[in-house]
Amino acid sequence: MAEVEQAVRQVLGDLIPEDLQTDLISAGALSALRVDQDQVRLEITLGYPCASVLPALRERIRSAVEAVIEGRRLLLAVTVAIKPHRAQGGMPAMAQVTNVIAVASGKGGVGKSTTAVNLALALAREGARVGILDADIFGPSQPLMLGLPEGTRPQVRDGNRFVPVEAHGLQSMSMGYLITEQTPVVWRGPKASGALTQMMQQTLWHQLDYLIVDLPPGTGDIVLTLAQKVPVAGAVVVTTPQDIALLDATKGVEMFRKVDVRVLGIIENMAVHVCSQCGHQEHVFGEGGARRLADRYHTEVLGALPLSLKIREQADAGRPTVAAEPDGPEAALYLAAARRLAARLSLTEEGKRGFPKVVTQH
Structure with a gap:
């Protein structure tokens, strides 16, 4: 039996599961x-949500194992357990996050x-419990993208605690819920940073x-402020293929490295234009830049999204692509990117999680 x-x-x-690499x-x-x-009793525990591909992965494991167990019955369990991962400086995790x-x-x-x-919606569709915080104090856009009407306000408990606003299965919080479109935020940096800290700490x-x-x-x-006061397990940097965008993305990657936040990967947006009439593909903003950036910093390209009018229109209409067309080709790209970033987070910096104790009985 050995x-x-x-x-x-x-x-x-x-x-090797594709997303885990x-x-x-x-x-x-x-x-x-x-x-x-x-x-044979076998238990596999994955550290990332992958509901859309889990049945196929389970069958792949079953088929591979049954070929070597010499006719024994296989009792296979494949489950997901999402665990907390190290934040910068060993900062303790947030309550309920x-x-x-x-x-x-x-x-x-x-x-x-x-x-x-769309990444948040994709993670939720893959089986995770997900929230989104709009940290753009001066130009919050998530309330619009989530389809929430103007004037939406979070409930307040105990005088100073915000209840997240639910939308498309996500818990959300944004400065956009606390101001009006006609009331711009005119603050110096420290006050804006304080607003971010307040939203992080006072949202239930x-x-x-x-x-x-965001x-x-x-x-x-x-x-x-986020890097100094919030336990961040990982970061994703979004760029487009143009050289100037990649130059700025490099600065973003370097910043996270300096504050000890792990960069999970790069997402290249507007990577290719597909003609709606003939299907011709053209890299109008250049090609391969995100891959070179990822190689330079030993990370990966989590996904490449097309230059798509539909993606923009759906977001503006309050129905982001993953919610509007969950089975469409663009949603599939977001789902794959979400699984990859979560899978990468489930591994340590060395590419391996700590080995569990495995009890083998004969």
């Missing part, structure tokens, strides 16, 4: 293995907020696996 156990481990060591043994996904005379993920860009106009809300998030923080563009006071 040979069967070794064969199962070898199979799992060769099996490392094998199940190296990822620490083997939770339990028991080989008996007539059956397992992991905070910052979505940033070096400059405006690259589709960061649209990307942030409820059992979130991920809180997506940061303002650039590397200013609010971004620095």
Whole structure:
């Protein structure tokens, strides 16, 4: 039976889920293995949400393992357990929030907020409990993208605690709920930073696996405040292929490195234009820049989104792509990017989670 156990481990060591990009043994996904005379009990625990691909992955594991267990019955359980991951400086986690993920860009106009809300919706569709915080104090856009009417206000408890506003299955908080369109925020940096801290600390998030923080563009006071006062498990940098956007994205990556926040990957927006008439694809803003940036900083390109009028129109209409057309090709790209960023977060900086204790009985 020792040979069967070794064969199962070898199979799992060769099996690499696409989103995880490392094998199940190296990822620490083997939770339990028991080989008996007539059956094998195997438990696999993944550290990232992947509801849309989990049935196919389960069958892939079953098929591979059944080929080496010499006719024994296989009792297979494949589950997901999202755990908290190290934040910068060992900062303790927020109450009711397992992991905070910052979505940033070096400059405006690259589709960061649209990307942030679609990633949040994609993580939720994959089975996670997700919130989104609009940290752009001066130009909040998430209330519009979530389809919430002007004048929406969060409930207040205990005089100073905000109840997140629910939309499309997400818990959300934004300065846009606290001001009107006719009341611009005219604050100096410290006051804006204080507003971010207040929203983070006084919002009653409820059992979130991920809180997506939609940061303002650039590397200013609010971004620095987030890095200093909020436990961030990882960051995603959004860019477009143009050289100037990539230059600014590089600054964003460098900033997160300096404040000890792990960059989970790069998302390249407006990567290719597909003609709606003939289907011809053209890289109007250049090609390969995000890949070069990711290679330089030993991270990865989580996704490449097309230059699409539909994505913009859906966000403006309050029905982001993943909510508006959940089975469409653009939504599939967001879902894949969300699984990859969550999978990457589930691994340590060395690419492996700590190995669990595996009790093997014969």
